[in-house]
Amino acid sequence: MRISRRVRFESTQLVAPHQLSVMARLEDRALTPRELAGIECVSPPSMTRTVSGLVERGLVARQDDPLDGRQVFLSLTAFGLLTLKETRRKRDAWMASRLRGISAEEREVLVRATEILTRLASE
Amino acid sequence: MRISRRVRFESTQLVAPHQLSVMARLEDRALTPRELAGIECVSPPSMTRTVSGLVERGLVARQDDPLDGRQVFLSLTAFGLLTLKETRRKRDAWMASRLRGISAEEREVLVRATEILTRLASE
DNA sequence: TATTGTTATACTCTATAACTATA
DNA sequence: TATAGTTATAGAGTATAACAATA
Numbered sequence: 496m497r498i499s500r501r502v503r504f505e506s507t508q509l510v511a512p513h514q515l516s517v518m519a520r521l522e523d524r525a526l527t528p529r530e531l532a533g534i535e536c537v538s539p540p541s542m543t544r545t546v547s548g549l550v551e552r553g554l555v556a557r558q559d560d561p562l563d564g565r566q567v568f569l570s571l572t573a574f575g576l577l578t579l580k581e582t583r584r585k586r587d588a589w590m591a592s593r594l595r596g597i598s599a600e601e602r603e604v605l606v607r608a609t610e611i612l613t614r615l616a617s618e
Numbered sequence: 619m620r621i622s623r624r625v626r627f628e629s630t631q632l633v634a635p636h637q638l639s640v641m642a643r644l645e646d647r648a649l650t651p652r653e654l655a656g657i658e659c660v661s662p663p664s665m666t667r668t669v670s671g672l673v674e675r676g677l678v679a680r681q682d683d684p685l686d687g688r689q690v691f692l693s694l695t696a697f698g699l700l701t702l703k704e705t706r707r708k709r710d711a712w713m714a715s716r717l718r719g720i721s722a723e724e725r726e727v728l729v730r731a732t733e734i735l736t737r738l739a740s741e
Numbered sequence: 742t743a744t745t746g747t748t749a750t751a752c753t754c755t756a757t758a759a760c761t762a763t764a
Numbered sequence: 765t766a767t768a769g770t771t772a773t774a775g776a777g778t779a780t781a782a783c784a785a786t787a
Contacts, residue, residue: 513777529745541778543747548776565745565786593738601734608731611724615716636754652768664755666770671753688763688768 509582514549517542518571518579521555525570554578632705637672640665641694641702644678648693677701 510518513535520526520534532542546569549555554575560566571579594602633641636658643649643657655665669692672678677698683689694702717725 511776527745528747537777538779539746540748540780544777547747563745563787567746597734597738604727604730605734607724607727611720611728615720634753650768651770660754661756662769663757663771667754670770686764686768690769 509578509585510554513537514545514554515579515582517545517549518554518575521569521571522576522579525558525568527560527566527568531569549575632701632708633677636660637668637677638702638705640668640672641677641698644692644694645699645702648681648691650683650689650691654692672698 516535517531520531526534528542528546529539531546532539535542537545546555546557550557553572555569556572558568558570560568594605639658640654643654649657651665651669652662654669655662658665660668669678669680673680676695678692679695681691681693683691717728
């Protein structure tokens with residue numbers, strides 16, 4: 496937890512973590528607010544609020560669904576995509592500077608640990 | 619981050635994470651609100667609030683410093699210590715059930731990764 | 742009548758600024 | 765005058781309940 500907190504605070508200053516997570520979901524394809532709320536395990540009103548913040552900042556765009564007037568599609572703007580990539584670049588640069596001081600053998604241990612934990616988390 | 623979130627939500631239901639962290643600091647010795655605020659990287663008013671919640675629930679006790687009337691010492695109550703141990707027990711049980719399915723060799727990888735990350739986080 | 746999204750309202754955790762009491 | 769703690773107030777992020785529009 497301490498390590499996770501450190502990574503969050505030192506590497507994701509451009510956009511808040513929960514906002515960045517939503518942006519990453521929209522990278523591949525447009526989603527509705529309801530879909531995003533489900534994916535992020537958050538209530539629909541909460542997602543409305545998160546999305547509104549992103550729309551105000553020009554990172555995400557709303558588009559009405561022509562087939563179903565109740566629905567809205569959300570997608571990344573060009574600026575949003577750029578911001579997402581820049582944030583990742585900064586995070587990776589921070590992490591790379593940390594990893595520079597360790598041996599190849601230690602890096603291999605971290606890679607293997609990541610695989611194991613990812614498997615455990617998905618069970 | 620995903621793994622850290624999962625551990626928090628599934629294993630620390632008795633007391634909120636930031637409250638539990640304060641309780642763990644008080645396990646060994648009494649501390650003042652200011653010391654706690656510094657350790658937890660939080661503002662003094664924020665610590666006042668966190669501590670007040672713990673005092674109201676009977677988990678932590680306030681004691682006036684007889685030498686300096688401005689200061690207050692905070693310590694775990696017997697109930698607080700019990701709650702801390704019970705929370706750890708639940709968390710460990712959850713984690714143990716996860717780790718049961720992996721090999722001794724994989725567990726060793728996780729132990730080594732923890733050592734490496736702890737070292738990197740403290741630099 | 743059911744579903745999508747939003748608004749209204751409230752709770753928690755955080756912060757800064759102002760206040761009280763003590764040194 | 766400086767320090768410890770608290771209170772006052774505000775800003776995020778979260779939730780549930782109520783509402784409007786559409787199916």
